[in-house]
Amino acid sequence: xxxxxxxxxxxxxxxxxxxxxxxxxxxxxxxxxxxxxxxxxxxxxxxxxxxxxxxxxxxxxxxxxxxxxxxxxxxxxxxxxxxxxxxxxxxxxxxxxxxxxxxxxxxxxxxxxxxxxxxxxxxxxxxxxxxxxxxxxxxxxxxxxxxxxxxxxxxxxxxxxxxxxxxxxxxxxxxxxxxxxxxxxxxxxxxxxxxxxxxxxxxxxxxxxxxxxxxxxxxxxxxxxxxxxxxxxxxxxxxxxxxxxxxxxxxxxxxxxxxxxxxxxxxxxxxxxxxxxxxxxxxxxxxxxxxxxxxxxxxxxxxxxxxxxxxxxxxxxxxxxxxxxxxxxxxxxxxxxxxxxxxxxxxxxxxxxxxxxxxxxxxxxxxxxxxxxxxxxxxxxxxxxxxxxxxxxxxxxxxxxxxxxxxxxxxxxxxxxxxxxxxxxxxxxxxxxxxxxxxxxxxxxxxxxxxxxxxxxxxxxxxxxxxxxxxxxxxxxxxxxxxxxxxxxxxxxxxxxxxxxxxxxxxxxxxxxxxxxxxxxxxxxxxxxxxxxxxxxxxxxxxxxxxxxxxxxxxxxxxxxxxxxxxxxxxxxxxxxxxxxxxxxxxxxxxxxxxxxxxxxxxxxxxxxxxxxxxx
Amino acid sequence: xxxxxxxxxxxxxxxxxxxxxxxxxxxxxxxxxxxxxxxxxxxxxxxxxxxxxxxxxxxxxxxxxxxxxxxxxxxxxxxxxxxxxxxxxxxxxxxxxxxxxxxxxxxxxxxxxxxxxxxxxxxxxxxxxxxxxxxxxxxxxxxxxxxxxxxxxxxxxxxxxxxxxxxxxxxxxxxxxxxxxxxxxxxxxxxxxxxxxxxxxxxxxxxxxxxxxxxxxxxxxxxxxxxxxxxxxxxxxxxxxxxxxxxxxxxxxxxxxxxxxxxxxxxx
Numbered sequence: 001x002x003x004x005x006x007x008x009x010x011x012x013x014x015x016x017x018x019x020x021x022x023x024x025x026x027x028x029x030x031x032x033x034x035x036x037x038x039x040x041x042x043x044x045x046x047x048x049x050x051x052x053x054x055x056x057x058x059x060x061x062x063x064x065x066x067x068x069x070x071x072x073x074x075x076x077x078x079x080x081x082x083x084x085x086x087x088x089x090x091x092x093x094x095x096x097x098x099x100x101x102x103x104x105x106x107x108x109x110x111x112x113x114x115x116x117x118x119x120x121x122x123x124x125x126x127x128x129x130x131x132x133x134x135x136x137x138x139x140x141x142x143x144x145x146x147x148x149x150x151x152x153x154x155x156x157x158x159x160x161x162x163x164x165x166x167x168x169x170x171x172x173x174x175x176x177x178x179x180x181x182x183x184x185x186x187x188x189x190x191x192x193x194x195x196x197x198x199x200x201x202x203x204x205x206x207x208x209x210x211x212x213x214x215x216x217x218x219x220x221x222x223x224x225x226x227x228x229x230x231x232x233x234x235x236x237x238x239x240x241x242x243x244x245x246x247x248x249x250x251x252x253x254x255x256x257x258x259x260x261x262x263x264x265x266x267x268x269x270x271x272x273x274x275x276x277x278x279x280x281x282x283x284x285x286x287x288x289x290x291x292x293x294x295x296x297x298x299x300x301x302x303x304x305x306x307x308x309x310x311x312x313x314x315x316x317x318x319x320x321x322x323x324x325x326x327x328x329x330x331x332x333x334x335x336x337x338x339x340x341x342x343x344x345x346x347x348x349x350x351x352x353x354x355x356x357x358x359x360x361x362x363x364x365x366x367x368x369x370x371x372x373x374x375x376x377x378x379x380x381x382x383x384x385x386x387x388x389x390x391x392x393x394x395x396x397x398x399x400x401x402x403x404x405x406x407x408x409x410x411x412x413x414x415x416x417x418x419x420x421x422x423x424x425x426x427x428x429x430x431x432x433x434x435x436x437x438x439x440x441x442x443x444x445x446x447x448x449x450x451x452x453x454x455x456x457x458x459x460x461x462x463x464x465x466x467x468x469x470x471x472x473x474x475x476x477x478x479x480x481x482x483x484x485x486x487x488x489x490x491x492x493x494x495x496x497x498x499x500x501x502x503x504x505x506x507x508x509x510x511x512x513x514x515x516x517x518x519x520x521x522x523x524x525x526x527x528x529x530x531x532x533x534x535x536x537x538x539x540x541x542x543x544x545x546x547x548x549x550x551x552x553x554x555x556x557x558x559x560x561x562x563x564x565x566x567x568x569x570x571x572x573x574x575x576x577x578x579x580x581x582x583x584x585x586x587x588x589x590x591x592x593x594x595x596x597x598x599x600x601x602x603x604x605x606x607x608x609x610x611x612x613x614x615x616x
Numbered sequence: 617x618x619x620x621x622x623x624x625x626x627x628x629x630x631x632x633x634x635x636x637x638x639x640x641x642x643x644x645x646x647x648x649x650x651x652x653x654x655x656x657x658x659x660x661x662x663x664x665x666x667x668x669x670x671x672x673x674x675x676x677x678x679x680x681x682x683x684x685x686x687x688x689x690x691x692x693x694x695x696x697x698x699x700x701x702x703x704x705x706x707x708x709x710x711x712x713x714x715x716x717x718x719x720x721x722x723x724x725x726x727x728x729x730x731x732x733x734x735x736x737x738x739x740x741x742x743x744x745x746x747x748x749x750x751x752x753x754x755x756x757x758x759x760x761x762x763x764x765x766x767x768x769x770x771x772x773x774x775x776x777x778x779x780x781x782x783x784x785x786x787x788x789x790x791x792x793x794x795x796x797x798x799x800x801x802x803x804x805x806x807x808x809x810x811x812x813x814x815x816x817x818x819x820x821x822x823x824x825x826x827x828x829x830x831x832x833x834x835x836x837x838x839x840x841x842x843x844x845x846x847x848x849x850x851x852x853x854x855x856x857x858x859x860x861x862x863x864x865x866x867x868x869x870x871x872x873x874x875x876x877x878x879x880x881x882x883x884x
């Protein structure tokens with residue numbers, strides 16, 4: 001079966017033969033080889049804070065369940081599995097390792113007991129494994145002073161005697177030898193601080209310090225520490241795991257650079273990494289209990305150093321109106337847990353839970369700054385004359401005694417509910433314009449005349465008639481623009497302008513003719529008639545009116561295709577005018593009869609406009 | 617007024633309403649309601665106003681306020697009614713309601729010195745954070761929206777008519793150049809002011825706190841407190857959700873307050 005599987009795998013892909021082979025082995029190996037189970041650790045002796053890897057290796061078998069060992073004092077966490085295929089002298093074997101991280105919780109000798117696993121109904125058992133966990137210890141002073149340590153971990157406390165509830169900063173300093181190029185994988189593996197609470201960590205700026213004859217780079221990490229119980233408290237040893245990178249010891253230094261007293265620049269190219277487990281000394285703290293004598297009534301557990309600032313407003317209120325009391329505590333202490341104590345003097349006020357605001361700007365550890373409480377109190381009767389002083393007590397570790405801070409009693413004017421407020425000078429202006437009336441002592445009295453009805457909702461911009469009305473000036477402007485454009489066009493078109501002038505002349509001339517006919521002024525009549533013909537023909541032919549004679553009929557009108565009828569009409573009128581010079585027509589009726597003929601002829605000439613191109 | 621007269625008035629009001637209802641106009645319904653209301657009131661608006669003033673002078677401020685509000689509900693509110701209502705609320709210690717009434721009066725008559733004085737006085741009594749509109753909007757408040765509209769329209773008319781005259785009489789252009797520039801610039805400025813006034817008129821309303829309240833960080837009961845506000849505080853409404861209003865006094869203070877803790881007033 002195995003052979004067939006191997007052959008099949010070879011046929012699948014030539015390059016993937018080993019993958020296929022391993023796959024086949026993994027599938028079929030349980031039925032071919034005898035299953036075994038072994039347990040091993042990568043190291044059998046470690047320092048507290050370090051980890052070892054426990055591997056359960058199944059050869060030739062696949063377990064149905066992975067047994068998890070349980071040893072008191074050891075934390076064992078499953079991390080995953082890895083597979084291996086071995087081919088030795090045509091003998092193929094496969095194994096699967098299931099790995100666990102083992103983290104000791106204390107120093108001592110441990111035994112990981114035999115582990116039994118069920119593999120295909122067969123029980124496989126490992127041998128017990130011994131593990132020795134040594135206590136992490138800080139290097140001796142001699143070792144540090146000799147400069148042989150690549151890294152040193154130190155714990156610095158500002159004082160060794162503190163009170164329960166007091167918050168102090170502490171510093172964990174990582175000293176790095178000058179030969180350390182870089183660090184990685186920094187991890188605090190153990191931070192024993194029984195009976196204390198630790199605050200947040202803040203990394204501060206690096207500095208340089210000398211230990212013995214060696215200069216170290218110090219990376220400081222700051223914490224806040226707060227003891228929770230009285231007594232002797234041990235802090236540490238704090239252990240950390242860190243990987244340092246140092247120059248490789250195998251690389252020979254180049255004497256070329258050494259002869260000039262220079263460092264080999266290529267030294268940076270080679271280096272080796274080293275994992276270190278560092279530990280601090282154990283620091284012993286003496287945690288003192290707070291005195292049980294002379295405890296102020298308003299003490300509610302605050303330990304530190306504070307100052308008090310109180311402000312109240314408004315101070316002129318009616319019964320039931322809210323008054324805001326702002327209480328600011330500034331100084332050093334655990335601001336996160338700082339609470340405002342009950343104020344027994346405020347029994348005449350209804351109080352609400354205060355709102356708080358912590359401001360520790362400038363102190364990354366958050367133990368210096370201020371906390372502001374905004375407390376709303378409501379006076380319950382009109383007999384109240386003042387707000388009793390705010391009282392706040394705390395234990396001062398420096399003075400080793402309790403201290404009580406008290407604000408001043410705040411004068412209040414509390415009037416019965418529903419009564420007009422007493423006249424007061426207006427409060428601070430809140431950004432109103434300067435032209436507002438000056439502050440008054442009381443409100444202006446009521447108005448006695450009803451006045452006109454408020455017309456709510458009659459907004460002009462919503463009225464259609466109003467919007468339509470706005471179109472009037474717009475239309476006027478548009479019409480003005482149109483007229484001006486027409487006038488400009490006329491001014492820029494001499495032909496058109498002459499056409500209009502001639503039309504006017506013709507219009508006036510025809511009236512003149514009627515008058516002359518009625519007055520029987522034959523000479524003037526025919527002179528005017530002749531002039532009108534000249535004007536109209538001149539305009540049509542774009543020639544001066546004075547140059548128009550009967551000859552234009554043959555010279556200009558005929559060549560341009562004007563109808564014979566019109567030509568004959570024009571010719572007759574010209575000839576009538578010529579005849580009248582020698583044989584004047586005396587009758588008014590005869591003169592008047594000529595006017596319609598002239599009008600007809602002129603209209604016909606004017607209609608030639610559509611055939612303007614014929615005239616040019 | 618005798619009971620007989622009152623009965624006649626009611627009958628007349630109902631009959632009038634029914635006649636109008638026959639025509640099927642909704643306006644008839646409104647008129648009927650108004651006539652009926654007037655009859656029920658039994659007084660002319662001026663008489664009701666005087667009666668409310670009498671209550672005020674007798675230091676019955678709550679009753680006076682109720683009487684003024686009755687007039688307003690019957691659409692008989694005038695500037696004086698809103699002003700006196702503000703005074704009545706102020707005297708009864710209801711600062712927020714007083715400010716709301718003064719704001720309404722100021723909206724109707726923005727340059728009335730009495731209204732402005734009392735509104736300013738009432739605002740000065742209010743403590744804690746409050747919303748203060750910027751100086752531009754405060755300046756715009758000197759005129760009503762309709763006054764701004766008429767001013768802008770007048771300037772527009774004048775400007776357009778001058779331009780029209782120049783179209784008809786181009787020779788006048790030289791003489792009218794200064795006026796043309798002046799009216800054009802004036803029109804642009806007044807139209808800008810009208811635009812700002814419109815923007816203000818149709819911006820989000822103002823919530824006026826009527827009792828001390830706590831503005832919360834979220835629109836649910838038990839949400840953390842954002843800040844405290846007191847009676848008379850004016851807050852700009854930014855948003856609303858169910859029974860909650862998102863209000864702010866400035867860029868730093870934003871939170872939710874229950875709708876029943878405030879009076880909503882239109883922006884002036």
